[in-house]
Amino acid sequence: MSDEITPSAAVRTTSDAYRPPRDHLWFARSRHYIVFVLRELTSVFVAWSIVFLLMLVGAVLGGGLQEFAALAARPWMIAINVLTLAATVFHAVTFLNLAPKATVVRLDDWRVPAWMIQGGNHTAWLLISALIAYFVLRSP
Template sequence: MTMYRRPVSNTWWLESKPYFFFVIREFTSLFVAGYCLFLLVFIAKAGDSQEAYATLILSLKSPISMVLHLISFTFILYHAITWFNLTPKIMVLHLGEERIPNALIAGAVYLSWGVVSLIISWLILGG
């Protein structure tokens, strides 16, 4: 006996706003992975020679590279924000018998993100 499988269209994710934003968030994972790959190549080129590093830096100054980085940044930022907004749903914390409010959990995550970003920026910019 074969189980019945309800047919699902290829555009199922366009039928509902939450589904749409879910699929978009999953799609942004490709940009996160792509940028990680870029950083690995960047580190490898930086260790090769000064010429390879200089060539890479020069290519990063091109308009196409700037546009690609801006697009990647936008998708990665969207991915991070939607992921952080999921944190209170994933981590249900209690203090005694009372549940810690979702806004407090999300706020702590955003605050941590901000502090770590400031520290990294300070280190990179020669603080």
């Protein structure tokens, strides 16, 4: 019956602390934020392209290529794969554009400009893609 404070009354709960309201559309404030979020979301499509490729390899090795071709020819599967191609290209371009920020190349005291690193990355990507397309699309 004294004026002592009980331990439970002296401890503030976390619900008493101020919490600012959350902005669920924080990324919509800036173009850079939107591109960042879109690039992160395209990772789902990159994952789908890997799954689709593994399905193709499994069909080739397992002898079910006809069933896979029938599945791949369905309109909804074509739409998903076209969307995946667009998302994967966006992912690759934005990723390669970030390379100069992550990689600093110096030759003696001279720093290689960002446009040269980007240009080299994009050129290598196009050349490798052209080489793969040549071998895949050539007639037997």
